[in-house]
Amino acid sequence: MISIAKPVMGDEEKKAVMEVLDSGIIAQGPKVKEFEQNFAEMCGVKHAIATTSGTTALHMALLAHGIGPGDEVITSPFTFIASANSVLFVGATPVFVDIDPKTFNMDPSLVEAAITPNTKAIMPVHLYGMVCDMGPLMEIAKKHGLVMIEDACQSHGAELEGTHAGAFGTGTFSLYPTKNMTSAEGGMITTDDDEIDELCRVIRNHGMRRRYFHDQLGYNFRMTDVHAAIGNAQLMKLPANNEKRRTNAKFYNENLQGVTVPFVPQGFHHVYHQYTIRVPDGKRDAVREYLKENEIGSEIYYPLPIHQQGFYIEQFGEQTFPQAEFAAEEVLSLPVHPLLSQSDLEKVVKTINSFMSKG
Numbered sequence: 001m002i003s004i005a006k007p008v009m010g011d012e013e014k015k016a017v018m019e020v021l022d023s024g025i026i027a028q029g030p031k032v033k034e035f036e037q038n039f040a041e042m043c044g045v046k047h048a049i050a051t052t053s054g055t056t057a058l059h060m061a062l063l064a065h066g067i068g069p070g071d072e073v074i075t076s077p078f079t080f081i082a083s084a085n086s087v088l089f090v091g092a093t094p095v096f097v098d099i100d101p102k103t104f105n106m107d108p109s110l111v112e113a114a115i116t117p118n119t120k121a122i123m124p125v126h127l128y129g130m131v132c133d134m135g136p137l138m139e140i141a142k143k144h145g146l147v148m149i150e151d152a153c154q155s156h157g158a159e160l161e162g163t164h165a166g167a168f169g170t171g172t173f174s175l176y177p178t179k180n181m182t183s184a185e186g187g188m189i190t191t192d193d194d195e196i197d198e199l200c201r202v203i204r205n206h207g208m209r210r211r212y213f214h215d216q217l218g219y220n221f222r223m224t225d226v227h228a229a230i231g232n233a234q235l236m237k238l239p240a241n242n243e244k245r246r247t248n249a250k251f252y253n254e255n256l257q258g259v260t261v262p263f264v265p266q267g268f269h270h271v272y273h274q275y276t277i278r279v280p281d282g283k284r285d286a287v288r289e290y291l292k293e294n295e296i297g298s299e300i301y302y303p304l305p306i307h308q309q310g311f312y313i314e315q316f317g318e319q320t321f322p323q324a325e326f327a328a329e330e331v332l333s334l335p336v337h338p339l340l341s342q343s344d345l346e347k348v349v350k351t352i353n354s355f356m357s358k359g
């Protein structure tokens with residue numbers, strides 16, 4: 001079976017974990033600090049704050065920016081549920097804008113119409129490993145005095161004209177095993193803002209600035225040194241693994257037929273967390289089935305946009321975002337991870353092309 005995702009684990013990760021276990025400092029200690037420094041450097045930002053997941057990174061970033069009840073956050077309906085759920089965690093309201101059908105990312109031309117006096121933040125999601133069109137989004141945020149929180153959970157190492165995902169505003173990353181790098185479970189916040197950095201660290205540790213004196217409500221969102229050791233070893237491999245993903249994607253781009261391959265505008269450095277095609281004419285599910293028969297994994301990210309999820313309809317009523325809904329019917333993500341062999345890639349191409357050529 002050619003799997004859709006596979007973490008690249010080696011001796012470096014094993015050695016790093018054993019070192020932590022032998023050191024006796026297993027909870028948050030020097031490895032977390034080292035991982036944070038290295039991650040900040042990779043993104044080109046001043047601070048990185050390690051946490052337990054991408055979901056807690058989003059939650060903490062919203063809390064640190066003081067977003068709460070009565071506030072609105074503009075985001076994409078075509079993403080993993082945690083993006084919008086994090087807005088609900090803080091008692092605020094996610095306001096969706098539709099996606100650009102070519103990039104699957106938030107369409108900046110629709111954002112201004114969604115702004116109300118209650119809007120506090122824009123939260124673009126850099127889906128599948130490609131940064132959103134941040135130029136116009138940053139301009140809108142500046143013009144309306146809005147906070148920029150990037151859901152970069154799928155975009156470690158992605159860039160737009162030399163600026164890394166997570167370096168435009170407050171960045172949030174997931175370190176889940178299927179991502180381009182992992183700490184088993186984990187997350188990271190990135191920021192240039194000293195105040196946001198300090199607030200995240202306080203929120204992460206029970207709202208505590210002085211030992212057992214609690215100035216504000218906080219949580220236990222601390223990463224352990226065991227997870228940080230894995231994350232650090234993975235971070236060292238990220239550039240090479242991203243390059244391998246890009247090489248795999250190039251092979252697909254050059255050889256797949258009858259489907260729409262990912263669109264990468266000029267200046268965007270895509271790191272292919274997912275390689276997502278559009279399958280036309282209602283054939284997506286049949287292609288997927290055919291791939292499965294041929295022992296090739298694939299996945300639909302995402303089959304139901306967030307505004308159509310049951311509990312969102314209960315809270316916010318029926319809404320429609322046609323491009324997100326149409327994408328949900330057509331998208332199919334193919335294996336693109338660094339452990340694929342040339343014969344795996346050729347098999348995927350041959351299987352899809354033979355299905356699509358049947359008409």
Ligand SMILES: Cc1ncc(COP(=O)(O)O)c(C=O)c1O
Pocket residue numbers: 053054055056079080082083125151153154173174175176186187
């Ligand atoms: C776009 C997006 N946002 C948020 C998350 C949440 O990250 P985690 O699973 O680490 O909590 C994910 C993870 O899949 C994601 O893909």
